[in-house]
Amino acid sequence: MTGVVEFVGEPFAALAWMAGPEPDPEAVRAPVTTDAAELARQLRMSVMDAHISALRAQTAMQRLMIRQPGAAPAAGRPQGPAEEGSFKPLARTTVTRLDRTHLDRLAQGDIAGVFGPAYEQDGANPDIRIGEPVLDHVELGRAGLVATSTTADLAAAAAQALRVFAMYLGLHLCLADSMFVEQSCRAEGTASGPLRLTLGTADLVPRPWLRADIECPTGTVRGLTLAVHEKPGVAIGPLQGGVVPAWLGRKGALLSEFHLAHLARGDQGIAFGPEFAHYTGRKATRLPTGGLLLVDRVISIDGKRGQLDTATYETEYDSPADSWYYADTANDSMPNFVYMETSLQAALLIGYYLGPTLSAPEATMSLRNLGGTATVLREVDLRDKTIRQKSKLVSTTILPGSSLQNFEYTLYTDGKPFYQGETLFGYFSDQALANQTGLDAGKSVPTWLEENDPATRRLGMTVPRGKLDLLDYVDVVDGGGEYGKGYLHSVRRIDPHDWFFARHFHLDPVIPGSLGVESVIQALQQWLLDTEPGLTDAGFVVPVGDPFTWKYRGQFLPTDGTSTMEAHIKEVRRAPGRVRVIADASLWKPGLRIYELTDIAVELRERGAQPW
Known part of the structure; x- marks a missing residue:
């Protein structure tokens, strides 16, 4: 039938x-x-x-x-790039779906048991819990979460969703004994059907916090805010003299992302100790911010505040595969400027921590890199790697109105070195910075193009992109330049609103020297693409084995108007499936040559080609 x-x-x-x-x-x-x-x-x-x-x-x-472009999808799905300046989670996990068992463990404070060992605090923060679970079937992404609620109380469901997401971002890792502090916010309606939390803002200054909107088919909560705050009497930073309490919250680290965020744009007393508190809100030595902050943690220090002759220390930087610079570079892996920035930032911060400016605490002193030499030791894909840097302060020289510090450093990943160098930093008063004379004793030196006035041709621009769009054009003189092998020239307009001025540095905006270097690299990359059409399935790599030297004697300010670049092709090397170009280069601000780059190299190789 x-x-x-x-x-x-x-x-x-x-x-x-x-x-x-x-x-x-x-x-x-x-x-x-x-x-x-x-x-x-x-x-x-x-x-x-x-x-x-x-x-x-x-x-x-x-x-x-x-x-939110680049938001982390569920496990196993492809993930796009994070936006420059977006909040970088303090820990990463492959766990993106939570069931009731997971939520029960979060209610007990077992964050690492749910998300993994990167969230471990060895029993610290016993009061960081989500409360009795009122959510079920949570799906997490970088931009927020989606869950179902077992209660009609929208305020309770929204508050718990925000707590879960704060744990997912690792905000508890900043402090050793803390509690959630919630801002009351009106809930409109009830919890019914899927509940969606969309992250608005997350930050570590002044304390770890986040703000989000929560909505479901029958209600909304706008601007719900949650902070993680230490309990009364709990130490959150170094003490007088730079003494670090045994436990500040981040397992395996003396200073965490929380302290370095304060060094960059917050309370320097929290970052480095009470002797530095008076620098807060003033022009002073700082780390970059946003997507240009490329050091995360201080692991160890062998040195004492006030002893400036020598010190050794280790730092770490996590380079997630979704970092904005992987999307914006023409390289197959990390761009050169990140190699430079992460190594130099790690070097400078402990030199400053030891106190070279504390002998004249009321003076305004700005930190500037003066030069160095660095070598890539091996090719390595640094996506989703932790970079550990071992650095040494070699010497400090105190001068009237300034002081100089020399450093040596080696970068490791997976226990093996891949980059090493040495560098010189200087601390300068406003007067000393105003009286800089560039590389030529104050003389106005013309470019090679101005001296020779040859015919030029203009390259089509395909390399610069996104935040790393650092060139307006590149003109070429075939067979020109100091070595007769090719010459590149470009002038870029400086916009006072260029994104990097807000990042480098807080209250002291200048163009990062590493981005000046990156602009030369982009010009060389564009030239290689123009002159080597035979390499088809090819990508750029940071060349191994050739030391690169840079010298800075000035700074590009928001008011400078233009920067001028020239590069002289010095050598072109070829191997099966690979070509490497080496050049010398200079950069000018109006009327003054201030950057000199020696043996800067770019390599284009077919994928799968053997090393040199």
């Missing part, structure tokens, strides 16, 4: 609710009846409700991923 059930009414369109108002379940349901047609209709409506609920949850997660 065969039976057929017919549906009475309009055909079911599962996506129709997205185009118009959501149907009111109470308005479409009829009283219980024994009539076969009515029973069929009720069955149809029940099936539709189930489809709508499932589709709404799925669509909420998709919108969450689309809303």
Whole structure:
């Protein structure tokens, strides 16, 4: 016997609710009846409700991923790049879906048991808990989360969602004994159906905090804010003399991301100890901020404050695969400027920590890199790697109105060195900075192009992109330059609103020297693409084995108007599937040559080509 059930009414369109108002379940349901047609209709409506609920949850997660480019999707799906300046989680996990068992463990404070050992604090922060679970089936991404609620109390569900997301970001890792502090916020409606949390802002200054919007089909909470705050009497930073308490919250580190964020743009007393508190809010030595802050933690220090002759120390930087610079570089891996910035930032911060400026605490002193030499030791893909740097302060020289510090450093990943160098930093008063004379004793030295006035041709620009769009154009003189092998020239307009001025440095904006170097690298890359069309399936790598030397004797300010670059092709080396170009280069601010780069190299290689 065969039976057929017919549906009475309009055909079911599962996506129709997205185009118009959501149907009111109470308005479409009829009283219980024994009539076969009515029973069929009720069955149809029940099936539709189930489809709508499932589709709404799925669509909420998709919108969450689309809303913020690069938001981390569920495990196993591809992930796009984070935006420059977006909040960088303090820990990373592959766990992106939580069930009731996970939430029960978070209610007990077992964060590492849920998300993994990167979240471990060895029993610290016993009060960082989510409370009795009122959520279920949580799906996490970089931009927020989607969950279902087991309560109609929207305020309670929203508060718990924010706590879960704070744990996911690792905000508890900043402090050793802390508690959640929530800002009361009005909830409109009730919790029903999928609940979506969309991250608005997260930060570590003045204390770790985040703000988010929470919405579901029957209610919203706007601007809900949660902070992680230490309990009364708990130490959160170094003490007088730079003494670091045994435990500040970050396992395996003396100073964490929290302290370095304060050094960059917050309370320097929290970052380095009470002797530095008076620098807060003033022009002073700082780390960069946002996407240019490229050191995360201080692991160890062998040195004492006030002893400036020598010290050794170790630092770490995590380089997630979704970091903005991987998307914006033409390199197959990390761009050269990150090699430079992470190594130089790690070197400078402990030199400053030891106190070279504390002998004249009221003086305004700015830190500037003066030069160095560095060598790439091996090719390595640094995506999702932790870079550990071992540095040594070699010497400090105190001069009237300034002081100089020399450093040596080696960078490691997976226990093996891949980059090493030495560098010189100087601390300068405002007067000393105003009287800089460049590389040529104050003389205005013309470019090679101005002296020779040859015919030029302009390259098509394909290399610069995103935040690393550092060139307006590149002109070429084939067979020109000091070595007769090619010459590159470019002038770039400096916009006072260029993104990097807000990052480098807080209250002391200058163009990072490493980005000046990167602009030369981009010009050489563009030249290689123009002159080596035979390499088809090819990408750029940071060349191994050739020491590169830079010298800075000035700074590019927001008011300088233009920067001028020239590069002289010095050598072109070829091997099967590879070509390397080496050049010398200079950069000018108006009327003054201030950067000199020697043996700067770029390499283009076919994928799979053997090393030199």
